Amino acid sequence: MHTKLKRLWKIIRRLSGDDAYEVYLKNLHKQQCKHNNTECSKPLSKAEFFKKWQDEKWQGIKRCC
Amino acid sequence: MNKTLKSTLWIIVAFLGASAVGFIAVNRGENINALWFITAALCIYSIAYRFYAAWIAATVLAVDSTRATPAERLENGRDFVPTHKWIVFGHHFAAIAGPGPLVGPTLAAQFGYLPGTLWILFGAVLGGCVQDMVTLFLSTRRDAKSLGQMARDELGAIGGTAALIATFSIMIILIAVLGLIVVNAMKHSPWATFTVSATIPIAMLVGIYMRYLRPGQVIEASALGVILLLISVVGGRFIDEHNTLRLLFDHEGLTLAWFIMAYGFAAAILPVWLLLAPRDYLSTYMKIGTITILAVAIVFLQPNIKMPAITQFIDGSGPIFGGKLFPFVFITIACGAISGFHSLIASGTTPKLLSNERDICMIGYGGMLLESFVAIMAIIAATILEPGVFFAINSSAGVVGSNALDAVNKISSWGYPVTVEQMQILAQQMGETTLFARTGGAPSLAVGMASIFGKAFGDGLLAIWYHFAIMFEAIFILTTLDAGTRVGRFMLQDMLGNIWPKMGQTSWTPSVILTSGIVVSGWGYFLYIGVIDPNGGVNILWPLFGIANQMLAAIALCVGTGILVKSNKLKYAGITAAPLAWLVIITSTAAWQKITSPDIRIGFFSAANDLANKLASGELPAEKAVIAPQLIFNLHLDAWLTLFFVSLLWLIFIDMLRVCWRYLSGRSILPLSESPHMNSCLLDDWVRD
Structure with a gap:
């Protein structure tokens, strides 16, 4: 039950974008590992990332009729 | 589930769907229950998804x-x-x-x-x-x-x-x-106008909350916004019943x-x-x-x-x-x-x-x-x-x-x-x-x-x-x-x-x-x-x-x-x-x-x-x-x-x-612009967890 609730909470966070910053950090790390970067670029702060993420999200057609 | 059981199940769904559509279509002059619509829809969707889409x-x-x-x-x-x-x-x-x-x-x-x-x-x-x-x-x-x-x-x-x-x-x-x-x-409609108007400052408040107060806390901020929206719906009645305030929204x-x-x-x-x-x-x-x-x-x-x-x-x-x-x-x-x-x-x-x-x-x-x-x-x-x-x-x-x-x-x-x-x-x-x-x-x-x-x-x-x-x-x-x-x-x-x-x-x-x-x-x-x-x-x-x-x-x-x-x-x-x-x-x-x-x-x-x-x-x-x-x-x-x-x-x-x-007819056309095939390296448990 506890695992199911945790899973549901994870889905809600992912759907709403609540965990977007964590996903970004995870992906950034993965990308850097993939390309064997010895010098890691500094990740964006949560506030910086969130603004950039929202600006990019609303560049194109994202909502329909 | 064995094949016969599966087939029987799908035949039942098809029969139920056909009956529901038929009932909706031929019914005249008598009350018809909304459940027939839901049944027809769910059966048709199931069959279409399972067979046509697949x-x-x-x-x-x-x-x-x-x-x-x-x-x-x-x-x-x-x-x-x-x-x-x-x-x-x-x-x-x-x-x-x-x-x-x-x-x-x-x-x-x-x-x-x-x-x-x-x-x-x-x-x-x-x-x-x-x-x-x-x-x-x-x-x-x-x-x-x-x-x-x-x-x-x-x-x-x-x-x-x-x-x-x-x-x-x-x-x-x-x-x-x-x-x-x-x-x-x-x-x-002062009530409706107030409620709809209230969505603007509420959205802005949520935006400021997510941008400056608690950056990126989407669920927290949205929950706050939803509560305020519900309050605005109830508060609209007060505006509607208030002799002076209602004029502002009428x-x-x-x-x-x-x-x-x-x-x-x-x-x-x-x-x-x-x-x-x-x-x-x-x-x-x-x-x-x-x-x-x-x-x-x-x-x-x-x-x-x-x-x-x-x-x-x-x-x-x-x-x-x-x-x-x-x-x-x-x-x-x-x-x-x-x-x-x-x-x-x-x-x-x-x-x-x-x-x-x-x-x-x-x-x-x-x-x-x-x-x-x-x-x-x-x-x-x-x-x-x-x-x-x-x-x-x-x-x-x-x-x-x-x-x-x-x-x-x-x-x-x-x-x-x-x-x-x-x-x-x-x-x-x-x-x-x-x-x-x-x-x-x-x-x-x-x-x-x-x-x-x-x-x-x-x-x-x-x-x-x-x-x-x-x-x-x-x-x-x-x-x-x-x-x-x-x-x-x-x-x-x-x-x-x-x-x-x-x-x-x-x-x-x-x-x-x-x-x-x-x-x-x-x-x-x-x-x-x-x-x-x-x-x-x-x-x-x-x-x-x-x-x-x-x-x-x-x-x-x-x-x-x-x-x-x-x-x-x-x-x-x-x-x-x-x-x-x-x-x-x-x-x-x-x-x-x-x-x-x-x-x-x-x-x-x-x-x-x-x-x-x-x-x-x-x-x-x-x-x-x-x-x-x-x-x-x-x-x-x-x-x-x-x-x-x-x-x-x-x-x-x-x-x-x-x-x-x-x-x-074999004449020249623009080639297909499909990207070349590349094998997926994604591990199922990483992305599909």
């Missing part, structure tokens, strides 16, 4: 689960991110489900419950779902390219340009009609239209984080929550449908909009069965998140099935009302008369009895001064939803439920309005950037202000005309939107058909060619009638001529004579716009036929 995915498209998707190949952690299929489904559905499937079926209920229901069910499984799924697949195979880019790459410059123009045009008409729906819902349609235009302009130039993004969070939660509650309430309460299966208005004399059953039921239902706009989401946006091609069926086909189900619920909510009440709410004063007694007499003479007292009691229950001539579909849908919620949670809260439903509709209409104006601005900046590169800079203030102003003026003009139109405006704007939307769907299906033929799959091209042919027929017929019909309630030119004659002969009362020149000009403009849409449709249709013919 066959298309496996045989026609040949989805390949070993092939890396753009989300994997081009992963950048921002827009290209391999994502769990249910998350992608959620994003895709939230993006495609707007007010269209709620408003279209409500308006089409003037023909009775049957025509709209049948088209929503069969149009979706054979047309809309196929369009969404095929477009999603094609875009996934082409690095998540947009519909316009695919049209240009696969069919040529004509296709690409047509898609771009169609998208921009549809955006203008769509925003105008949505603005009109909100205006009609707020007109002389406005004519035209005043509200100017407010909406000013709001649209502000929303297009304000930073995304301040208004658009937080409003979208709120509207998405409201949308999913309310639709779920409505579905559960309908299943448990099983209300009876009161509208007849077919009304006399199939002859074209309907009070809500003019035009016969064919082709106008198909044009009016629009997004509930097939929507060209979805192809803009299915290309360019959703493929960037898709982690595996095998999920295309579930997301593309399944997402549209769910949208179709929303349309079924909307038609149920509209048809559980007494038909007399439904027509009294949705018929404009220009059709039934501005006097309440004249209106009820006229509606009752059609065979749908309604009294002034009945409408007064209903308005009082809903917390409104009147519900006569509240055109646009939103108020009648809100009354239907309030009745359902009232039965479930107690009739004492009817007024609260009514205004909750209005707020629910308005909040995501305004999200589409914000987002549409902003996208229109970007498209215009992109186009003008080809002439003067500086104009193409999306952050250059003069360009932002100029292009936002042009876009708002575009839809603002149609909104203004819709508001001053004595026939309510929706009767003109909604069919125009329907034609434009079906035209965009036809463009998407042209791209799909062209690529299937070029991929040497001519024998399967019927899956997109058949709905395409149907759309070309209905769109062309509707356009032809809107342009040439001598009936002044259908034909734009005949209506313009009739008005011009009346103006010249001095037959018009003074208040109508003042606005008549504007209405005449607009009717001409609408006629030319319709002609333009249908010409664009035929242009791309013929261009697609040309490409197919060249391919089949």
Whole structure:
């Protein structure tokens, strides 16, 4: 039950974008590992990332009729 | 489960579905329960998804689960991110489900419950779902390219340009009609106006919370916003009952239209984080929550449908909009069965998140099935009302008369009895001064939803439920309005950037202000005309939107058909060619009638001529004579716009036929632009956890 609730909470966070910053950090790390970067670029702060993420999200057609 | 058991189960589902559809179709004059609609829908959706969609995915498209998707190949952690299929489904559905499937079926209920229901069910499984799924697949195979880019790459410059123009045009008409729906819902309703207005500061507060107070805490901020929205619904009653405060929110349609235009302009130039993004969070939660509650309430309460299966208005004399059953039921239902706009989401946006091609069926086909189900619920909510009440709410004063007694007499003479007292009691229950001539579909849908919620949670809260439903509709209409104006601005900046590169800079203030102003003026003009139109405006704007939307769907299906033929799959091209042919027929017929019909309630030119004659002969009362020149000009403009849409449709249709013919006769054509195959390296447990 506890695992199911945790899973549901994870889905809600992912759907709403609540965990977007964590996903970004995870992906950034993965990308850097993939390309064997010895010098890691500094990740964006949560506030910086969130603004950039929202600006990019609303560049194109994202909502329909 | 063994094969025999499975087959038996599917035979039972097929039998149940056929029985439910048959019962809905042949039932005349007796009460029919809404559960039959739900049963028919669920059975048809299950069979279509299990057999037709699976066959298309496996045989026609040949989805390949070993092939890396753009989300994997081009992963950048921002827009290209391999994502769990249910998350992608959620994003895709939230993006495609707007007010269209709620408003279209409500308006089409003037023909009775049957025509709209049948088209929503069969149009979706054979047309809309196929369009969404095929477009999603094609875009996934082409690095998540947009519909316009695919049209240009696969069919040529004509296709690409047509898609771009169609998208921009549809955006203008769509925003105008949505603005009109909100205006009609707020007109002389202080409660509704307060509640809808309150969504703006609430969204901004949520935006500031997420940007400065607790950056990125989306759930926390959204929960706060939802609570404030609910308080604003309840608080609206206080405003409505307060003698001074209610005057601040009691406005004519035209005043509200100017407010909406000013709001649209502000929303297009304000930073995304301040208004658009937080409003979208709120509207998405409201949308999913309310639709779920409505579905559960309908299943448990099983209300009876009161509208007849077919009304006399199939002859074209309907009070809500003019035009016969064919082709106008198909044009009016629009997004509930097939929507060209979805192809803009299915290309360019959703493929960037898709982690595996095998999920295309579930997301593309399944997402549209769910949208179709929303349309079924909307038609149920509209048809559980007494038909007399439904027509009294949705018929404009220009059709039934501005006097309440004249209106009820006229509606009752059609065979749908309604009294002034009945409408007064209903308005009082809903917390409104009147519900006569509240055109646009939103108020009648809100009354239907309030009745359902009232039965479930107690009739004492009817007024609260009514205004909750209005707020629910308005909040995501305004999200589409914000987002549409902003996208229109970007498209215009992109186009003008080809002439003067500086104009193409999306952050250059003069360009932002100029292009936002042009876009708002575009839809603002149609909104203004819709508001001053004595026939309510929706009767003109909604069919125009329907034609434009079906035209965009036809463009998407042209791209799909062209690529299937070029991929040497001519024998399967019927899956997109058949709905395409149907759309070309209905769109062309509707356009032809809107342009040439001598009936002044259908034909734009005949209506313009009739008005011009009346103006010249001095037959018009003074208040109508003042606005008549504007209405005449607009009717001409609408006629030319319709002609333009249908010409664009035929242009791309013929261009697609040309490409197919060249391919089949061995002549040179543009090569397929599919990206090369690359094996997927995604581990299932990483992305599909």
